[in-house]
Amino acid sequence: MKLKRKLPLLFLLTFVLITGSVVAYIKLFAIKDILSIENGLREKYTGEDLKLADRVSALYPDYKSIGDYLQQISEKEEISIKLYNRDLSNQIMAYLNANRSLVSSDQWVPVKTSDNRLVFFMDIKRPLLRESILSHRLSYQNVTSFILMLIAVFLLLTMYFHYNITKPIQALNTRLKSVGMGRGESLNSLQLKATRRNDEIGELYKQFNDMEKKLYFARKEQIDMIAAIAHDLKTPLTTINGFVELLLLKELPEGEKKEYYELILKKSNYITEIINGFSAFTKDELELETTEKKPVEALKLFEDIAAEYETELSGLDSALVWNHSFNPNQYVWINEPMLRRVFGNLFSNVVRYAGENELKVYMSGYTQDHYAYFQVEDNGRGVPEKDLSYLFLKFFTVDKSRQSKSGGTGLGLASCKSIIEHHGGEISAFQSSYGGLGIRFTLPLVDT
Secondary structure, eight states, X not given: OOHHHHHHHHHHXXXXXXXXXXXXXIIIIIHHHHHHHHXXXXXXXXXXXXXXXXXXXXXXXXXXXXXXXXHXXXXXXXXXXXXXXXXXXXXXXXXXXXXXXXXXXXXXXXXXXXXXXXXXXXXXXXXOOHHHHHHHXXXXXXXXXXXXXXXXXXXXXXXXXXXXXXXXXXXXXXXXXXXXXXXOOOHHHHSOOOOOOOSHHHHHHXXXXXXXXXXXXXXXXXXXXXXXXXXXXXXXXXXXXXXXXXXXXXXXXXXXXXXXXXXXXXXXXXXXXXXXXXXXXXXXXXXXXXXXXXXXEHHHHHHHHHHHHHHHHHTTTOEEEEEEOOOTTOEEEEOHHHHXXXXXXXXXXXXXXXXXXXXXEEEXXXXXXXXXXXXXXXXXXXXXXXXXXGTTSTTOOSOHHHHHHHOOOSOHHHHHHHHXXXXXXXXXXXXXXXXXXXXXEEEEXXXX
């Protein structure tokens, strides 16, 4: 679950838990205590009211003494007393000193003489003092238990946030400090411990691992690229130096000198080709940052490319077999000249390295999961399985001797990879069912 949903639910759950605890506490303890205290007060006041009635009965029929007594009690205890005749038709006297803002106990008490003759009814209102109720409502044990429960809830929340949010972010920050240090760690040791979380923290870990993996391979690629450049330049330079030394130290026939000069020129041109290829690759990489894209119909693009290379291959005594399942109005968002350069590199590699007398190239296209797929395969000698994943590295070639004979710098497929990834797609190599090499790349379809 995502944090943007998990956190609100967590706080909602906490609120419900605390509110439920308060309600449960009030129902189970507080209300019970309040009712118990109130009932106790009512019983106490009922006894006092009966004593008051007995005192009035003892003073009967001295109305003045009864009035003085009731007035004194009303003022002293802050209660209201109304005295009625026995049929309640006439109020005889009233003393109103009870605070109406407080919860009151209202009692009707009969006043009887010693011979059990009813002479009066008294209406007595007594306040059930809030201070008394509140001071006795909550017991120390219940309050302590409730506070401890709240503390436990917040401790659990704190632990949850620490282990599920704070600690993973701290681990990520610690790892970020050592990114790109290049201390010789293996790729497995670089990766943060995998997490099964499917929320934002889990996605952050996965994105970080992907980023560090890319940085690791980018650094390794830089080292390999420098080594490849050094190797590709060292070999022809060694040959050139050897021939120059021979020409300087020995008297050679003119025919042999010419042969050596031609070999020197050939090696020099090869070095120039490497440097020009490297410059062109660098230029392409810079151009990718500023290229403009526009929607192009996948069907038209495919058929234009197929028609172009069908003619070109037929002039080289080779054949192109093509098919696709694109529909009209399926568009890809591309820079067309850059993408044509990809096809140019792929077909150029086939012609250079496939090594078949009756060369056939198979081009196909289809759509799947909002992507357009393009495949170029051949029936040539292919590439060993172990080398497929390295084909798109800069300056990588399967066979150095074949490269020097056929030309090329090992940057063609690396350039293809940069262009396709810049367009939001992916490119990969596989062993074709036709016997040779297969290259597959994708381009995202435009939503229409």
